[in-house]
Amino acid sequence: MFLIPVAMEAPLVARQSEPVKPLKVWVGNASWYGPEFHGRKTANGEKFDCEALTAAHPTLPFGALVRVVNVQTGSFELVRINDRGPYQEGREIDVSYRVARKIGLIHPGVGRVRLELMALPQR
DSSP, X not given: OOOOOHHHHSOOOOOOOOOOOOSEEEEEEEEEEOGGGTXXXXXXXXXXXXXXXXXXXXXXXXXXXXXXXXXXTOOEEEEEEEEOOOOSTTOOEEXXXXXXXXHXXXXXXXXXXXXXXXXXXXX
């Protein structure tokens, strides 16, 4: 006869980890830039890739991770800040063509988004 310790009777259950909370959340207008800028140098020195998950913001540090959520559809994508802009008044962020396609900004060109700052780069 085998004795099973009480602690071993119930299977181990993995707990769902806590969702990551944004450092900051705000709402603004997003626009996009794409193929006409492909291959040009971004403000941080990288070559712009219109299919990368990147974005331009006027003040966030390069490398910051931001979840961009289309407030009309709920579609979202996580982007890395690697450029400066947008330079159009009333716009908060410029996303790459790929991001715009994923969250539904291609046709309207500009849309209302919720921005969630998820992480800042380590210094």
